[in-house]
Amino acid sequence: MKCIVGIGGMTNGGKTTLTNSLLKVLPNCCVIHQDDFFKPQDQIAVGEDGFKQWDVLESLDMEAMLSTVQAWMSNPRKFARAHGVSVQPDALDTHILILEGFLLYSYKPLVDLYSRRYFLTVPYEECKWRRSTRSYEVPDPPGLFDGHVWPMYQKYKQEMEANGVEVVYLDGMKSREELFHQVREDIQNSLLNHS
Numbered sequence: 790m791k792c793i794v795g796i797g798g799m800t801n802g803g804k805t806t807l808t809n810s811l812l813k814v815l816p817n818c819c820v821i822h823q824d825d826f827f828k829p830q831d832q833i834a835v836g837e838d839g840f841k842q843w844d845v846l847e848s849l850d851m852e853a854m855l856s857t858v859q860a861w862m863s864n865p866r867k868f869a870r871a872h873g874v875s876v877q878p879d880a881l882d883t884h885i886l887i888l889e890g891f892l893l894y895s896y897k898p899l900v901d902l903y904s905r906r907y908f909l910t911v912p913y914e915e916c917k918w919r920r921s922t923r924s925y926e927v928p929d930p931p932g933l934f935d936g937h938v939w940p941m942y943q944k945y946k947q948e949m950e951a952n953g954v955e956v957v958y959l960d961g962m963k964s965r966e967e968l969f970h971q972v973r974e975d976i977q978n979s980l981l982n983h984s
């Protein structure tokens with residue numbers, strides 16, 4: 790059985806942290822990080838607001854991300870081996886792929902492929918504070934969070950909801966451990982229901 794799980798939601802919601810914990814315990818589990826598909830800096834548009842528009846779908850090479858997902862779908866065993874994931878000889882033959890990123894449910898060709906779509910959120914103040922403690926490959930210029938990151942987050946979330954994309958919201962204010970146990974259990978239950 791093949792199962793694609795989305796760990797999506799807002800920037801600094803805790804997506805990468807949760808994903809890394811799940812990877813350690815889920816059987817035959819591979820991961821694709823959306824952040825690995827950002828286009829090079831010189832291909833990122835500059836908006837009328839003067840900010841580089843990092844937080845829009847066009848800044849990501851989603852076709853390349855989709856191809857990587859398709860490679861996993863066509864042969865998860867080979868994909869796991871190629872990515873250093875040890876494959877357990879398991880009667881259920883379960884293969885899991887986690888897609889992790891901030892715009893997972895806004896790209897049409899991917900949206901129906903998920904068995905489960907998680908969406909991490911924290912309140913605005915917490916998100917802004919966590920973001921201020923981070924250093925990205927391209928550091929945030931002053932004002933980026935309020936001028937670009939937050940408005941784009943709201944726009945894409947509204948679109949997702951208007952399109953009726955079903956997600957399981959997760960409270961990113963819960964402890965790392967609580968989130969891990971909640972999602973691990975939920976994934977394991979949905980695997981049992983599908984096996």
Ligand SMILES: Nc1ncnc2c1ncn2[C@@H]1O[C@H](COP(=O)(O)OP(=O)(O)OP(=O)(O)O)[C@@H](O)[C@H]1O
Nearest residue numbers: 799800801802803804805806807919961963964965
């Ligand atoms: N449950 C949690 N409670 C408190 N802090 C957390 C929790 N999970 C993650 N963090 C912290 O919040 C910050 C963001 O976490 P993480 O990198 O996992 O988020 P992300 O959603 O992947 O963010 P990004 O937008 O950079 O991809 C980090 O400093 C991390 O240590």
Ligand SMILES: NC(=O)c1ccc[n+]([C@@H]2O[C@H](CO)[C@@H](O)[C@H]2O)c1
Nearest residue numbers: 800824827843844891925926927938
């Ligand atoms: N990884 C990158 O190249 C990069 C560059 C500039 C900004 N970002 C930020 O990453 C977040 C998603 O994890 C987005 O909010 C981007 O602003 C990433």
Ligand SMILES: [Mg+2]
Nearest residue numbers: 804805806824
């Ligand atoms: Mg991350």
